[in-house]
Amino acid sequence: MIVLAIDASTSACSAALRRDGRIAAHRLTAMARGQSEALLPMVAAVMAEAGQDFAGLDLIAVTVGPGAFTGLRIGLAAARGLALAAGRPLAGIATPLAVAAAVPAAERAGRVLVVALESRRDRPWVQLFDPDLAPLTAVAALTPAEVESALAGRPALLAGDGAAALAGTLPAATTATSPGWPDAAVVAALAAERWPRGDTLPAEPLYLRPPDVTLAGAAR
DSSP states (O other): OEEEEEOOOOSEEEEEEEEEEEEEEEEEEEOSOHHHHHHHHHHHHHHHHHTOOGGGGGGEEOOOOSSSHHHHHHHHHHHHHHHHHHHHOOOEEOOHHHHHHHHHHHHHHSSSEEEOOOOOOSOOOEEETTTTOSSSSEEEEOOOOHHHHHHHTOOOOETTTTHHHHTOOOTTOEESOOOSSSOHHHHHHHHHGGGGGOOOOOSSSOSOOOSSSOTSSSSO
C-alpha cells in the first residue's frame, strides 16, 4: 500500500510517503505557526524524493484532532484538496492516537499511557491508552486532578506537547522519550494498518470546543 500522510494539528508540521511497508520520504519541522506556508512544499518534496506521482497513491491520511484550530483546518483542507485532485480515498487518524503510537512499545509496557495535547487553555486534551494502544477513555479536556482520578493509582507514562503541564502534578509518572507532536510517518503507518479493516475516522475536524475566534456574522 502506498500512503501519503500529513499532519499540521499541533506544534509541528510533517509529511511522509509510506510504500511497501517502509517510509520512502519524510519531512518534519517543529513549529507553533506557519504550517500554511510549510505543508504543501513538504508534500511536494516528499513526493519528488520518493519518485511518486499522486495517481499511484492508494490512500491519503491526515490527523483530525483535537489540536490547534488553524492547524487542523490547514491540514484537512490540504488533504481534501489532494485527495479530490488525485481521486484517492482519504482517511482520518485521531491526533492522540498518532502521538501514542510513536511511543516505543518497551516504554508503554506495564503502564497507562497518558497523551496530553496543548489546548492553549487551562486544561490539556487528554486520552488514556493501554500498552497495546487500546483507548481507555475518550479524549477530553481534563484537570490534573481528573487525570489522577482516571489513573486510579496505576503507573503512568506521559506523552504529548501538553505532558509537561501534568508532570509536576503526577510525581509518580514518567515521560516518554518520543517527541510531543504527531509525525506523519506514524500517521501513514496507522492508516496503512487500519484503513483496510475500516478502522479510520472521517476526514472531519475533531473539535472539543468552539474556537477562540468567531467569524464575523457567525452569530447571525
